[in-house]
Amino acid sequence: MVTKPSAGKIAFDIANYALLISLSVLCILPLVHVLAMSLSSSAAVTAGFVKFWPVEFTTSSYAFVLQKKEFLTSLAVSVQRVVLGTAVGMSLIIVTAYPLSKEVRAFRWRTVYVWYFVITMLVSSGLIPWYITIKNVGLIDTIWALVLPGAVNVFNVVLLLNFYRGLPKELEEAAFIDGAGHWRTLRSVYVPLSTPSLATITLFTIVGHWNAWFDGLILMNSPEHYPLQSYLRTVVIDMDSLLRATQDLSSLAEVSDRTSKAAQIFLGTLPILLVYPFLQKYFVKGMTLGSVKE
Amino acid sequence: MSIWKREMPLHIMLIPAVLLVFLFHYIPMLGNVIAFQNFVPVKGFFGSKWVGFDNFRYLILLPDTMQVLFNTLYIALMKIVAGLIVPIVIALLLNEVRMEFVKRGIQTLIYLPHFLSWIILGGILIDMLSPSTGIANLFLQWLGFKPIFFLGDNSWFPITLVISNEWKEFGFSTIVYLAALSGINPLLYEAAIVDGAGRWKQTLHITVPSILPIIVLMGTLSMGQILNAGFEQVFNLYSPQVYQSGDILDTFVYRLGVVDAQYSVATAVGLFKSLVSFLFVSLSYFLAYRFAGYRIF
Numbered sequence: 001m002v003t004k005p006s007a008g009k010i011a012f013d014i015a016n017y018a019l020l021i022s023l024s025v026l027c028i029l030p031l032v033h034v035l036a037m038s039l040s041s042s043a044a045v046t047a048g049f050v051k052f053w054p055v056e057f058t059t060s061s062y063a064f065v066l067q068k069k070e071f072l073t074s075l076a077v078s079v080q081r082v083v084l085g086t087a088v089g090m091s092l093i094i095v096t097a098y099p100l101s102k103e104v105r106a107f108r109w110r111t112v113y114v115w116y117f118v119i120t121m122l123v124s125s126g127l128i129p130w131y132i133t134i135k136n137v138g139l140i141d142t143i144w145a146l147v148l149p150g151a152v153n154v155f156n157v158v159l160l161l162n163f164y165r166g167l168p169k170e171l172e173e174a175a176f177i178d179g180a181g182h183w184r185t186l187r188s189v190y191v192p193l194s195t196p197s198l199a200t201i202t203l204f205t206i207v208g209h210w211n212a213w214f215d216g217l218i219l220m221n222s223p224e225h226y227p228l229q230s231y232l233r234t235v236v237i238d239m240d241s242l243l244r245a246t247q248d249l250s251s252l253a254e255v256s257d258r259t260s261k262a263a264q265i266f267l268g269t270l271p272i273l274l275v276y277p278f279l280q281k282y283f284v285k286g287m288t289l290g291s292v293k294e
Numbered sequence: 295m296s297i298w299k300r301e302m303p304l305h306i307m308l309i310p311a312v313l314l315v316f317l318f319h320y321i322p323m324l325g326n327v328i329a330f331q332n333f334v335p336v337k338g339f340f341g342s343k344w345v346g347f348d349n350f351r352y353l354i355l356l357p358d359t360m361q362v363l364f365n366t367l368y369i370a371l372m373k374i375v376a377g378l379i380v381p382i383v384i385a386l387l388l389n390e391v392r393m394e395f396v397k398r399g400i401q402t403l404i405y406l407p408h409f410l411s412w413i414i415l416g417g418i419l420i421d422m423l424s425p426s427t428g429i430a431n432l433f434l435q436w437l438g439f440k441p442i443f444f445l446g447d448n449s450w451f452p453i454t455l456v457i458s459n460e461w462k463e464f465g466f467s468t469i470v471y472l473a474a475l476s477g478i479n480p481l482l483y484e485a486a487i488v489d490g491a492g493r494w495k496q497t498l499h500i501t502v503p504s505i506l507p508i509i510v511l512m513g514t515l516s517m518g519q520i521l522n523a524g525f526e527q528v529f530n531l532y533s534p535q536v537y538q539s540g541d542i543l544d545t546f547v548y549r550l551g552v553v554d555a556q557y558s559v560a561t562a563v564g565l566f567k568s569l570v571s572f573l574f575v576s577l578s579y580f581l582a583y584r585f586a587g588y589r590i591f
Contacts, residue, residue, distance in 0.1 A: 009493065016387050017396070023384070024403035027465065030418045031410075033429055037421075048432055096311040099304035100591070107304050108297075114591055116312065120319045121590075122575050126564040128551045129325025132335070133318065149318040152311045158591050182303040211411035214526065218552060229413045236417030237530050258421065265417045272409050279409065280402055 031269065038062065038262035045258050061263040071264065073224050074231035077143070078210060081227050085147045085209040089156075090202055097157045098186045101164035117154045134219060145219040146212070146227060153208075156201045163197040164190055196282060203279045210271055232268050236261050329562040349562040358541070359563075365452070366542040369523035372456045374516045380464045382509060385471035386497065401472075404465025416530030419458055420445065445531055448539040455540065459527055474508040475501065511586040518575035521567050543567045 005013075032052045037045050044055035065071055100117070104110050130149070139145035167190065175185040191198070216230030223231065329349055331342040353359050384404070391397045407415070422428045423444040431441040444454040482500050491499065525544035532540040541549075543563060551560030582588040 006492075012493075013390070016390055020384075020387055020391065020400050021396075024400045024465075027403050027407050027461070030415075030422060033422065034418055046427075048427060048429075051429065092311050092314070095307040099307050102304065107301055109301070109305070113308055113312070117315060118590060120315055122579075123323060123572050124564075124568045125319050125322035126326045126561055126568065127547055128557045128561045128564065129322040129328065130318070132325060133322050137317065148314060152314050154315075157311075161591060182307070186307075207409055211409075211413075213411060213413050214529075229411055232417065233413050233530070237413065237420065258427075261417065261421070265414055269410060269414050276406065276409060280405065 031266075034262045034265050037259055038266050040259065042259045045262075061259040062267075064260055065263045065267065070223065070231060071228075071267075074226045074228045077216075077225060078228040080143055081146050081212075082206055082209045084143060085151070086202060086205050088147055089151050089153060089205050089209075090198070092151055093153065093156050093160055093201065094191060094198070095186070096152065097160035097164055098182070098190060100157065101161040117152075117157065121154050131218060140219055141221050141225050143225075146209075146215055149215070150212075153205070156204070160194065160197055160201060163194050167193055199278075199282045203275060203282060206275060207272060207279070228268055232264060235264055326561055326565050326568075328558050329565045331558055333558040333561075335557070345558075349558050350566070352559060353562055353566075358546070361538065362541050362543060362546045365539060366521055366523045369452050369455055369528075369540075369542060370520055372452070373459055373524065374519060376456055376460045377463065377467060378509070378513055378516065380460055381467035382471055382505075384464060385468040385475060385505075386501065388468065388472065389475045389501070390493070401465070401468075404468070406465070407462040408466035410462070412526040412530045415458070415462060416527075419454075419531065423454070446533065446535045448536055451532070451536040451540045455524070455527060455531065458531075459524060470508060470512065471505060474505045478504045507586050511582055511588050514578050514582045514585065515588075517578040517581070518571065520574050521571050 029052065033050075036052050036054050037050050038061050039054035039057055039059065040050045041056035041058050042061075044050050049055045096117075099107055100110060100114055102110055134140065134145055134149060139148065171189050171193070172185055175189050180188065211229060213227065213229035213233055216225075216227040217233065220226055220230070223234065226234075325339065327339065328342065330344060330346060331339075332345050332348075333339075333342045388397060388400065391400070422430050425431050425441040425443045425446070430444070435441055442450055444450050478501065482504075483496055486496050486500055521543060523542040523544070525542070525548075528540055528542055528545050529548065532545065544567075547560045547563050547567075550556045550563065579588075579590065
């Protein structure tokens, strides 16, 4: 049954499209602004001419940033962190979720283990004791301090174990009949079949490690061990809070700094923008598969 | 094959995770005992003096504590309310968009901010909201308003926090509601059209009741966040001028513990927070199970 749309319906549609499109533009406008500033001359930025398009186009701020030693060392730490953190984190999640996805009949200790892990989602451990523990283990100033303490992400384990449970029981039984043990079944049946879920969790893990900064800030004593986001904090946030304390008086020297800050902010975002198309494709499906249950 | 032998590989698989969680979660949990000590790092857990509830007594007498607790609850509550309403409204509006590619384009853009760190967003916001040079204030001035010191004014700071947080997260939160909307049986709409219902009536009598269980679920689960006003965001946006309105429990712990080195007092605050949070999270999981049939695992 097709009826002619009423005037009210047309008006609603126009308003709705206008609202939603402007909202979504608003979501990326700040990034566009930063990109425009990073590609403009500092004189144009200082004068407030730069809105969403570069004025007096130049890439000098990028040239400046990319030869800064601190930027490059922290970038290397971040890359190392993402690679190690994702490898360790994903292996742990895969082998941990498997036993927990079993029925109590097949694995009698399951409930005990599940509670052991879930409690860590309910009770947080406290910043100071957490720091003291990591210090006592001797991880301060090492890359492992950024990888190991958060390696077992219980939320992701729960997401994956729910996915494992949704797989047909018959496949597992068939594998056992063919003589495969638990390890073999996990490797040849469960892992290949959970690609959508694993892809989602991998991308979230990568983004999580890339974006993390607080642990870097307090677990690393010397700035040359900072991951990129912790280093960026010292550049784009800390300096400003000093400045904001002195009532935002913009000295010329500081303002010409704005283009290089913008360039660093944009470079810090770039990897996210690069993985985002892949992330986009997977996460909606992966998230809902893991979280919505009948 | 004995049961023990069959289950052995499963235990082995769990060993690394069990050890890591024990080391980095359960030991720090036990380490919370320093809240009842006068903890001195060189003396350690066993050598430091026990002081009972002195640290808690000290905190109650500290004038900042009540202000911090109030700020935390106030900011967290506003975030919870905004975090429920905005995504529901956006999901309902997005559901009315019939052109598939427009819908997908909008979603792609509104999900993006969720994936940026508060360092990046903090850097952007500090620049954009600066009263003298920020683009937001240039715009306000162009409209004829006085510039607003969003990040340095105690009356504006909490509002700026709530709005910028919503800006970052609303797109991502709509996923849940969109998933629920796509699960509604289309036959219901057809039946309603036959009965002569317009889009508005359909929304009111089919769409909203259908996603009500998810709304209830998200509402109950968000209760557990009552003391989480967002450390990462506040820590990267605040400055001494706005401690009065912006200092929350987590930033308070950081300043007492890391900046002032008052380890025991900071841990006392943390312990208080985690006890209250534990109660609220447990309660919210229990209610979510009772009323929406939600289970964590």
